[in-house]
Amino acid sequence: MSPELVSDAVEAYAAAHTSPPPEHLRALAAETRATLDSPQMLTGEVEGRLLEFLVFLARPRLVLEIGTYSGYSALSMAQTLPEGARIISCELDPERVAFAEAHIDGAGMSDRIEIRQGPALETIDALDGPFDVVFIDADKGGYLAYYEAVLPKLAESGVIVVDNVLWSGRVAGDPEADDDERTPVLRAFNDHVLADERVVSVMLTVRDGVTLVRRA
Numbered sequence: 001m002s003p004e005l006v007s008d009a010v011e012a013y014a015a016a017h018t019s020p021p022p023e024h025l026r027a028l029a030a031e032t033r034a035t036l037d038s039p040q041m042l043t044g045e046v047e048g049r050l051l052e053f054l055v056f057l058a059r060p061r062l063v064l065e066i067g068t069y070s071g072y073s074a075l076s077m078a079q080t081l082p083e084g085a086r087i088i089s090c091e092l093d094p095e096r097v098a099f100a101e102a103h104i105d106g107a108g109m110s111d112r113i114e115i116r117q118g119p120a121l122e123t124i125d126a127l128d129g130p131f132d133v134v135f136i137d138a139d140k141g142g143y144l145a146y147y148e149a150v151l152p153k154l155a156e157s158g159v160i161v162v163d164n165v166l167w168s169g170r171v172a173g174d175p176e177a178d179d180d181e182r183t184p185v186l187r188a189f190n191d192h193v194l195a196d197e198r199v200v201s202v203m204l205t206v207r208d209g210v211t212l213v214r215r216a
Contacts, residue, residue: 005168005169005205018045021045021048024103025076029044029045031070035099036099042070044207046207047210050210051161052076052079054077054133055077055133058132058157059082060081061132062088062131062132063086063132063133064087064150065087065089065090065134066124066136066137066146067120067135067136067138068090068097068100068115069137070099070100070103071103071113073135074087074100074104075104077133077135086114088116088123089113089115090116090124091116092117092119121145121149124146125149129153129155130154130155131150131153131158132157134154134159134161136160136161140164140185140186140189141182143186144189147160156215157215158214160212161212162189162213163207163209164208164209165189165203167183170183171186171187193211197216199213
């Protein structure tokens with residue numbers, strides 16, 4: 001098992017000193033943990049607020065999310081979405097789509113968030129952009145393809161947000177001692193972004209690691 005990135009005590013302190021989520025997000029998180037597989041995929045309160053802040057600062061017209069899961073991140077971003085702007089979220093799993101749509105409707109956000117079920121690359125190909133904010137949080141093996149698909153359609157002042165880039169610290173560990181097949185994939189992705197002269201990036205040690213990417 002990889003060492004934790006930040007101690008539980010520090011994580012708890014950070015969460016306690018972050019503005020708490022609204023009731024609809026607390027209810028969504030509780031139901032996610034109780035009913036869906038892989039509840040560790042839940043974005044969480046601190047990262048949810050980070051996404052909300054990025055949308056607040058970017059004032060986007062179009063947000064693209066790759067990987068809806070239960071809808072927490074989409075609903076977090078929708079809280080500060082400008083009037084007339086929208087979020088398109090890509091999700092392959094029909095159970096997750098139904099779950100997220102129920103919570104989006106319940107929060108009164110169905111006019112802001114549209115979930116498109118199916119392969120994300122097909123959805124991206126069908127969209128013209130430009131994307132002002134892109135949040136990538138889906139299958140790790142697809143990260144590089146998603147990145148390359150959205151970058152040409154990124155707005156001049158747009159930002160790509162990539163989740164799980166530290167993979168519980170595994171990416172910085174001993175490759176010989178790690179049997180998780182996703183670890184080398186994420187290492188290769190991180191190296192690709194760093195070497196990409198088209199962009200400027202910063203990797204943050206928030207939650208499981210978040211990389212922010214903009215055009216150079």
